[in-house]
Amino acid sequence: MIASSQTTDTPDADWWRGAVIYQIYPRSYQDSNGDGVGDLKGITARLPHIAALGADAIWISPFFPSPMRDFGYDVSNYTDVDPMFGSLSDFDALIAEAHRLKIKVMIDLVISHSSDHHAWFIESRSSRVNPKADWYVWADAKPDGTPPNNWLSIFGGSAWHWDPTRMQYYMHNFLTSQPDLNLHNPEVQDALLDVVRFWLKRGVDGFRLDTINFYFHDRELRDNPALAPERRNASTAPAVNPYNFQEHLYDKNRPENIAFLKRFRAVLDEFPAIAAVGEVGDSQRGLEIVGEYTSGGDKMQMCYGFEFLAPDLLTAERVAEVQQAFSAAAPEGWACWAFSNHDVVRHVSRWGAEVLDRDAYAKLLAAILLTQRGSICIYQGEELGLTEADIAYADLQDPYGIQFWPEFKGRDGCRTPMVWDAQALQAGFSTSEKTWLPIPVEHQLRAVSAQYGDPDSVLEHYRRFLAFRRQHLAFAKGDIEFQPVSGSLLSYTRSFGNETVLCLFNMSAEPVASELPDGDWSVLVGHGMESDVQGRTVHLPAWGAFFARSA
The missing domain is CATH 3.20.20.80 (Glycosidases)
Structure with missing residues (x-):
């Protein structure tokens, strides 16, 4: 089904x-x-x-x-x-x-790319004139027999591998067993x-x-x-x-x-x-x-x-x-x-x-x-x-x-x-x-x-x-605006529609404090991260975070 x-x-x-x-x-x-x-x-x-x-x-x-x-x-x-x-x-x-x-x-x-076991590649490498001959990236050797150019494979060595049947090189950005498809075709x-x-x-x-x-x-x-x-x-x-x-x-x-x-x-x-x-x-x-x-x-x-x-x-x-x-x-x-x-x-x-x-x-x-x-x-x-x-x-x-x-x-x-x-x-x-x-x-x-x-x-x-x-659409859909970075303190707001959420993070093992930006902020709960607010000062413990919504 x-x-x-x-x-x-x-x-x-x-x-x-x-x-x-x-x-x-x-x-x-x-x-x-x-x-x-x-x-x-x-x-x-x-x-x-x-x-x-x-x-x-x-x-x-x-x-x-x-x-x-x-x-x-x-x-x-x-x-x-x-x-x-x-x-x-x-x-x-x-x-x-x-x-x-x-x-x-x-x-x-x-x-x-595909596997070299794919039927497309098996046909492509069988000759230079078969219906899928141009489905992969083939190229002739240089006159001295070396690869067509200097391209490298992510998995090491040249991005070209010699095929004795076609007497040509084929391209592989990864393993030699992963020939590149020719999307120009x-x-x-x-x-x-x-x-x-x-x-x-x-x-x-x-x-x-x-x-x-x-x-x-x-x-x-x-x-x-x-x-x-x-x-x-x-x-x-x-x-x-x-x-x-x-x-x-x-x-x-x-x-x-x-x-x-x-x-x-x-x-x-x-x-x-x-x-x-x-x-x-x-x-x-x-x-x-x-x-x-x-x-x-x-x-x-x-x-x-x-x-x-x-x-x-x-x-x-x-x-x-x-x-x-x-x-x-x-x-x-x-x-x-x-x-x-x-x-x-x-x-x-x-x-x-x-x-x-x-x-x-x-x-x-x-x-x-x-x-x-x-x-x-x-x-x-x-x-x-x-x-x-x-x-x-x-x-x-x-x-x-x-x-x-x-x-x-x-x-x-x-x-x-x-x-x-x-x-x-x-x-x-x-x-x-x-x-x-x-x-x-x-x-x-x-x-x-x-x-x-x-x-x-x-x-x-x-x-x-x-x-x-999920409770705050600003996280999924909203814009982001960063405050100037100060040491280990990461601060930004996420805004969508009528909602703006302030996000403060202490990216260190030492406590830090931060002043709330101008405006009225309502502390958000339910996220499980630790912080303490005294007046307009947010105290963040090691690896702590704080979230608030504009009132």
Whole structure:
């Protein structure tokens, strides 16, 4: 049965603006059949947790058929489910249950590249004259046999791989087993848009578009220029990766992408209340690209930047700088912010390595994230305050980590299985004696069962704060205006309609005090953050926060 996204109510086409989206990494959420790997039935069984948390939508990382060289981000069939994760009927059941619980479902589309096991690529590499010969990015070698240009792969080495059958190189921005599709070819675009329609007809509410700025390459295959050392930034690739040494003008971020995104949006608009968020991976022009891709109402509804996923310590100055830079670069645009995801070190570890009270710190970061202007992504386990797991080399699965070990340990540390029951085998994730990645003991102690109902826990803080957020439309839809940053004090207002909410945060382990801005303010409660008001002076303890509404 194909699930329907239609209801008797008129769907809210603007549901995505300010939505809280919960990201699920399916291998690691819930194993329903005891093989040590999460699956779709497992996700369905755990949807009540997400509903109780208060998220508006889920984003499911890839579950399509795949040889799993990059754990699903190498797709070999865009219109089916890998048997590891279940079946299309399991997906239909997931959609139906999510919609029953009033949860929107977004799925991850990886269309900048496919697996080399995809039928399209198998045909494309078979000769230079077959019907799909131009469906991927092929190029002749230079006269000396070296690759066509200097483009680099994010996973290390050249972005070109020699194919002896065609006697040509093919382009791969990631693994050699992930050849790049040639979106300059209209037939490729048409085939990909048919994939979009396939999932929309099954009832999905939207998409997360992987590496959206990688869709097009320079037709002339021009070399990328070198990037000055002072401009190198490790937010797109780890610092040990020479990918950061280039300014990526020609292998991605191409202007032709705008026209394709308009075609993509037109397909979304064939269905009611569909939204898409694009992942923009670029260290130099990220916010500018987000502005381009979300402006005009005819491309992406929102884009997912790396500004808060970078290693840079989150400070009051950093929060204000990013939001103000976004407002300048994308005055018409809409961002989707995240502090953690399946590709980066969990933020409690990334920024809080020296913090003694990790729980208080996790609660403060949640309050900051959930009051930003934009939509919000929460990554599974974030609501438990999980730290980055330390994975031994012998247990490592991520090819990225294997390539750059030990300077960069890869992404497995943030991908370990979700912990549900502190007393159960494998923390309630699986009945298997061995899971695809090991579950750290320190994670099991922070399981849902250990935190549920404890008002001082990180989990209950997330639930409480999400409920607080829903009570004030200014958080989801409103404008943001920053006060001058003073030391560790972060201060801004969120305004929508007749409501203005003042937000004060102490981003340090020492108490601070702040004077209320001019005007009459009514203290807001129900968020669980600590502060004390004496007259017009707000006293904030370590990692404390204060909220008030203009009277």
